[in-house]
Amino acid sequence: MVGASLAGLSAARSLRKQGYDGRLVVIGDEIHRPYDRPPLSKEFLAGGISEADLALESDDEDLQAEWLLGARAAGLDTTPRAVRLTDGREVRADGIVIATGAAARTLPGMDGLAGVHTLRTLDDARALRDELTQGGRLVVIGGGFIGAEVASTAYALGLDVTIVEAAPTPLAGPLGAAMGRIVSALHADHGVHLLCGVGVKGLSGENRVDAVLMEDGRSIPADIVVVGVGARPCVEWLAGSGVELDDGVKCGADGRTSLAGVVAVGDCASWYDPRAGTHRRVEHWTGARERPDAAVAALLSWGESEPGTPRPPYFWSDQYGVKIQFAGHAARADSVTIEEGTADDRNVLAVYRRAGHPVAVLGMNQPKLFMRWRKQLAAKAP
Numbered sequence: 199m200v201g202a203s204l205a206g207l208s209a210a211r212s213l214r215k216q217g218y219d220g221r222l223v224v225i226g227d228e229i230h231r232p233y234d235r236p237p238l239s240k241e242f243l244a245g246g247i248s249e250a251d252l253a254l255e256s257d258d259e260d261l262q263a264e265w266l267l268g269a270r271a272a273g274l275d276t277t278p279r280a281v282r283l284t285d286g287r288e289v290r291a292d293g294i295v296i297a298t299g300a301a302a303r304t305l306p307g308m309d310g311l312a313g314v315h316t317l318r319t320l321d322d323a324r325a326l327r328d329e330l331t332q333g334g335r336l337v338v339i340g341g342g343f344i345g346a347e348v349a350s351t352a353y354a355l356g357l358d359v360t361i362v363e364a365a366p367t368p369l370a371g372p373l374g375a376a377m378g379r380i381v382s383a384l385h386a387d388h389g390v391h392l393l394c395g396v397g398v399k400g401l402s403g404e405n406r407v408d409a410v411l412m413e414d415g416r417s418i419p420a421d422i423v424v425v426g427v428g429a430r431p432c433v434e435w436l437a438g439s440g441v442e443l444d445d446g447v448k449c450g451a452d453g454r455t456s457l458a459g460v461v462a463v464g465d466c467a468s469w470y471d472p473r474a475g476t477h478r479r480v481e482h483w484t485g486a487r488e489r490p491d492a493a494v495a496a497l498l499s500w501g502e503s504e505p506g507t508p509r510p511p512y513f514w515s516d517q518y519g520v521k522i523q524f525a526g527h528a529a530r531a532d533s534v535t536i537e538e539g540t541a542d543d544r545n546v547l548a549v550y551r552r553a554g555h556p557v558a559v560l561g562m563n564q565p566k567l568f569m570r571w572r573k574q575l576a577a578k579a580p
Contacts, residue, residue, distance in 0.1 A: 201297030202226025205464025526558025
């Protein structure tokens, strides 16, 4: 098991649940036991929960596994099948689960400049939380879900918050332009400044950041900067291994890779989606929790099990007290309609359709109705 976050832990649990009783080694590049990431940008960042509350393992859970934490994979050998670590160690295995996740993208000029943060790990969240308690002016670069959640949390803590987004409409990628506008209007509702359609040229400051420089010539004063411009799959260590890579580890609909005895799960895995007819990475908690069951079944059967159809991707976000839920693929839709609620009240239930068939659903403070639609999406493939 290469990766000790939610996807890796879920795969380890699946192995034991599906009857594997042999040696199980879990390799993780962080020193921490598996922890929950979604609260890092919300409750944990706000100081509402402790590190102990993030634990994904129960006190009495014992997977009979060997945990190699603080160990980074350097390469994968196929004859014999083994994972090489950066410290020179080698772990041989009959089967391998790749769950190395993704890392936050950075911007040129960030390194060594105090007050500039990304948010991906527990250590990232610790450092950012300490700075937010000091107050001041926060600039968030990137209007995606991580950036929006950080902005919402910082607003509640009393900071002056500005979000800058290079695209004309925040969240247009995952939600489409129309719904992206409605969801991102939450910022204006709460007095958070939102600047769209202009890129970031750089950061200024001697030892500590003091402003974000925009491509249109503006300079936005900043005491703290959070860079939320997406994530890249952590697959560099697989170069030359024979594992096919294409925006992550290219997999079948059950996580099987191009190498027998090797499967991939989580944020680094680009699974085939039979509904869309394409490969795509699903960087969401639910996928990391659910998909390892299928990947482990494929691994234990040595590819003899019949791959099923993965459930449509599902994710949620909490911003300014509004519960945002989404399932499916907005990019497949040719129309979107609000079926319940109103955009002005931020309580909508919107359905995305392609040729009249539902392909995605968005809910804002509509949890019951949303879950009914989500079940329909999973049951009916257009």
